[in-house]
Amino acid sequence: MLKQSYAISEELIEWRRDFHMHPEIGFELHRTAKIVAEELEKMGYRVRRGVGKTGVVAEIGEGGKVVAIRADMDALPILEENEYEYASQTPGAMHACGHDAHTAMALGAAWLLSQEKLPGRVRFLFQPCEETADEEGKSGAQRMAAEGAMEGVDFVIAQHVDPSQPVGTIGINGGPCSGGVDSWFGVITGKGGHGAHPDQTVDPFHLLAHVIIGLNGIVSRRLDPFQPAVVSIGTVHGGFTQNVIPDRVEISGTTRFTNQEVQMQIREEMGRAFNIARVMGGDYDLKFQYGGPPMINDQRVSRVIEETGREMLGADKVHEIGKTLGAEDFSVFLEMAPGAMFTLGVQKRGHEDFKLHHPKFDLDERALPVGTAILAETAKRFLAGEQ
Numbered sequence: 001m002l003k004q005s006y007a008i009s010e011e012l013i014e015w016r017r018d019f020h021m022h023p024e025i026g027f028e029l030h031r032t033a034k035i036v037a038e039e040l041e042k043m044g045y046r047v048r049r050g051v052g053k054t055g056v057v058a059e060i061g062e063g064g065k066v067v068a069i070r071a072d073m074d075a076l077p078i079l080e081e082n083e084y085e086y087a088s089q090t091p092g093a094m095h096a097c098g099h100d101a102h103t104a105m106a107l108g109a110a111w112l113l114s115q116e117k118l119p120g121r122v123r124f125l126f127q128p129c130e131e132t133a134d135e136e137g138k139s140g141a142q143r144m145a146a147e148g149a150m151e152g153v154d155f156v157i158a159q160h161v162d163p164s165q166p167v168g169t170i171g172i173n174g175g176p177c178s179g180g181v182d183s184w185f186g187v188i189t190g191k192g193g194h195g196a197h198p199d200q201t202v203d204p205f206h207l208l209a210h211v212i213i214g215l216n217g218i219v220s221r222r223l224d225p226f227q228p229a230v231v232s233i234g235t236v237h238g239g240f241t242q243n244v245i246p247d248r249v250e251i252s253g254t255t256r257f258t259n260q261e262v263q264m265q266i267r268e269e270m271g272r273a274f275n276i277a278r279v280m281g282g283d284y285d286l287k288f289q290y291g292g293p294p295m296i297n298d299q300r301v302s303r304v305i306e307e308t309g310r311e312m313l314g315a316d317k318v319h320e321i322g323k324t325l326g327a328e329d330f331s332v333f334l335e336m337a338p339g340a341m342f343t344l345g346v347q348k349r350g351h352e353d354f355k356l357h358h359p360k361f362d363l364d365e366r367a368l369p370v371g372t373a374i375l376a377e378t379a380k381r382f383l384a385g386e387q
């Protein structure tokens with residue numbers, strides 16, 4: 001499979017560069033989705049367009065098991081600082097998370113699998129809006145799942161580029177490897193007044209200071225130390241001018257966790273921290289918006305990917321994935337079928353310091369056939385029932 005994958009290197013690079021030059025953001029992936037759908041149709045896939053707004057679902061094969069391969073297609077609202085000829089032509093949009101490569105490699109895997117006699121079905125999930133969510137707080141995976149993209153799927157796999165690892169390597173392991181997300185929005189109210197007469201006010205900044213200390217004590221003082229979690233503040237807004245104490249301040253942030261019990265415990269403890277405002281004579285309002293579940297790789301599926309990687313690339317080329325409480329909405333699909341995401345080493349010389357989401361992020365295109373081959377070979381093994 002690796003050899004066949006190298007044979008289409010040029011096509012993989014061409015696709016990737018085309019997507020890179022024309023990045024699209026969020027659910028507005030009209031050009032990208034159109035190209036993807038047309039390529040898949042040419043390869044003989046049954047294609048459904050507009051799944052979850054601009055998602056594309058494509059299937060090939062008959063009967064048997066269904067293995068799904070997911071690729072996210074969206075770019076980021078970043079002004080690219082690279083200057084090569086295939087740099088972004090859309091100011092303020094850039095494929096700085098490698099989703100251009102994910103899309104190209106999934107197309108490559110689709111082509112390789114279209115050349116095989118499959119003992120089952122392969123379904124491709126080309127997904128919009130992994131990076132953000134729509135006005136209702138739903139990401140691309142949530143939208144596609146709600147429209148039946150995962151119906152009947154037995155296994156689901158995906159990959160993400162990793163610029164910290166060399167080309168020719170992959171990372172994989174079972175269990176939790178990214179965080180579940182809650183966004184939260186708080187308002188602390190007191191009583192406004194003149195800055196010269198704080199005694200006649202209930203200063204919401206003073207209340208806020210105590211609430212923040214309470215929030216920052218949750219992970220260190222209230223949670224099981226063996227449970228990874230984060231409570232972070234992202235915004236604090238309040239006040240109009242230097243000599244007026246306002247009547248309210250607004251605060252928002254994000255929390256991360258790897259299981260629902262901890263998520264609920266954090267919510268409860270945050271309520272307690274905010275309640276300090278009440279104890280001190282003010283009041284508060286606190287709302288949560290669920291952002292998505294933690295990503296939990298299935299042990300069995302992870303093992304198949306690991307074995308495929310060892311055989312294809314060499315035993316020393318497969319390492320344990322770096323865990324993160326960053327969010328990855330592939331987790332939504334993993335709640336619906338056993339599956340796993342692996343990472344693909346794409347480190348490029350001269351770009352080692354530019355991580356994902358950096359305006360100078362770039363990847364080594366020699367990794368494209370590797371990721372393509374692992375996707376296709378793993379899918380084949382699932383259909384053959386080798387797991």
Ligand code: NI
Binds near residue numbers: 098130160
């Ligand atoms: Ni990404």
